[in-house]
Amino acid sequence: MNDQTIQAIVAELAPALVGRSMGKVFQLSRLTLAIDFRTGDSRYLFISIEPQPAPRLYLIERRVRDLEKQSLAPTSFIMTLYKRLAGARLISLLKDEGERVVRFVFTAEDVIGQERQYTLVAQLTGRASNLLLLDENDYVIDALRTPRGEGQEIADKYQPPPAQGLPAPSGSPLERGTHASLSEAADAFYRQLDAERAFNSRAAAARARLRKEITQRVKLRRHLENDLQEHGEAEEHKRIGDLLLANLATAVRRGGVVALTDYYAEDALTIELEIDEQATLQEEAARRFKRYTKARRAAEEIARRLSELEQEVAALHAQEERLESIIAASDAAALETFFEQDRKRAPQAQHKKRAAESVPGARRYLSSDGYEILVGRAARDNDHLTFRVARPHDLWLHAADYPGSHVVVLNPTRKEIPHRTIIEAAQLAAAFSQARRDSKVNVHYTQRKFLSKPKGAAPGLVRMSSFRSLTVEPQEKLERI
Missing domain, CATH: 1.10.287 (Helix Hairpins)
Structure with missing residues (x-):
């Protein structure tokens, strides 16, 4: 937001908010808040200090349940606001001359009933943007972002950040157009920008x-x-x-x-x-x-x-x-x-016995050496994976002495499986076991031909006639395919 737009927004906010008391604060993202000033018409003060697409503030109209659904757990800064400003009355709303800094001045009673004055500063200054709470002498009590620089740190006497040598946002100020207010126009504009950024991000992913x-x-x-x-x-x-x-x-x-x-x-x-x-x-x-x-x-x-x-x-x-x-x-x-x-469109695999998609509940990975790794889920899925899907020369792994998933490394060429692939499969076996929270886990591994199922044993139980072991850190660092 450029200087003119901020000035116009402040002129619109003042008559709507001054004289009202601060209510609930919704943390919509790490650096974005919506504050209830009890206007009675579902309007909330929206403040974002996200550098992209731009730090900004204006009134938004939302249903409270939508705000609650979007909200994150309150940060320590939000708890400080509640402690100092719960029920506080907004007595003035001003923009610093020549600065993209807006001050919300409140009066509130402390624990002994004495009136105190606090200032909530919305610093809409690009990469240095922040939201800071000041005491009556303009010393910084707390900040939404970790403050840096003179006049920005906790216990400093507040002063706006110095110019960074970059031009301030320019261009024509935001206009109302067909919207009922400048806030409504700003909300529509930035929601569209956010939607485009989200779309581009999903497209890139x-x-x-x-x-x-x-x-x-x-x-x-x-x-x-x-x-x-x-x-x-x-x-x-x-x-x-x-x-x-x-x-x-x-x-x-x-x-x-x-x-x-x-x-x-x-x-x-x-x-x-x-x-x-x-x-x-x-x-x-x-x-x-x-x-x-x-x-x-x-x-x-x-x-x-x-x-x-x-x-x-x-x-x-x-x-x-x-x-x-x-x-x-x-x-x-x-x-x-x-x-x-x-x-949904993918055709059924013709070779169901070896196709990972046909294994009920199987997770599928590709090792760094190009070997397919299958990880079972429930006990019956483990049984099916080990005794129906795996072939004699495939590698089988399981966390030692803990319930967990059966892991199979497919080895169609019957060549020696690289040690790196064995490590990656063992990390998956550890990660999908009840030992997943341990720092190190012992994992047994052997070829499928050395496994048998005891007569009458429960699903997932096997007997190993020969095996080796290694110790790994539980990790799911391979992405599923």
Whole structure:
């Protein structure tokens, strides 16, 4: 607010408020108040010292239940106002000449019935804006914001803040236009500004959330594509196994090296292969076939997950386009329910067993290394997650000696899970347990294949035949996906 607008607002406030007593104070935000002066017409003095969009004051018309619904718990400054000004009568309302400072002067009786004078100063000075309570000698009793600078600190004799070298707000003063009063015009203007700022903030948050979800999936896709390349030698393991069996009678073995005829080659060349000196050719062939089966299954699982990721990324890009349309149309209602609508529209996953969305009550996260982490909720959800969703080589975690969620790190490639991912999953296991308020929590972890369910046991109970432990701080630092 510029100097002219503040002067005009003060001229409008004075006849409405002077002579009236101060009633309830509503703390609408950390730096915004609404004060009841018992006008009897649902009007309240609105004071905001928020630097953005601007420090301001004027009368607003609101229902008391709306103010109560919006109010925060009173701060120490509000309690000071109640202590000094409860029932106090406003005797003057003035603006300092050439300053964006407004003084509300009150008289009130102290505890022994003696009349005291207090001044509530609305300092509408940009970044130095504040609301201060002064005693009858203009010494600072308390302030809404932590005061800084000479004449601003508690127990200082008050003086307005020095000019900061920046131009004061300029432009034409706010005009009434079609509104009944300047306060009504100011209220409408700033409510519109607040709505626009809130919309822009929600829009930026929605954009960031979508970008993050896309980035997470692209990162996971990159990890899976690298893993798929590593499993590309599955057929080579099978070929070697077949050659070992085909050469049982003709192979020439020298310690850990065996010479085989490669019947798959055009000229049936002889190849040399390093094998375990202690293993027979049949045992080496069996080992190769086992590696072939494992690599083939892993490759199939990776290919399936890559296909799912492609669909998810495409769906997220479609969401981005829809979001931009909503933002361009300034559709606040659609933006408010944007992610909720997309959850309703999302098709059911085809692979229900592994899709996190099909696990009742499961929370879903992505580790820093690109591994999916599932966290159960209730006991039956834990049972379903551990014994229906998790596969033998997935990692399972649980807070030691405390009831809590089962946590599963999906490991479709069956590779060693990075220690950082194990730490992040353990922090989730600790955070979603009854030990969540402890500074450090011991967490057990093991592969799913080492778990069993005792006969007749209650939902969520498991038996571990082998496990390791680590100590972590309970944290939910990973965002849900």
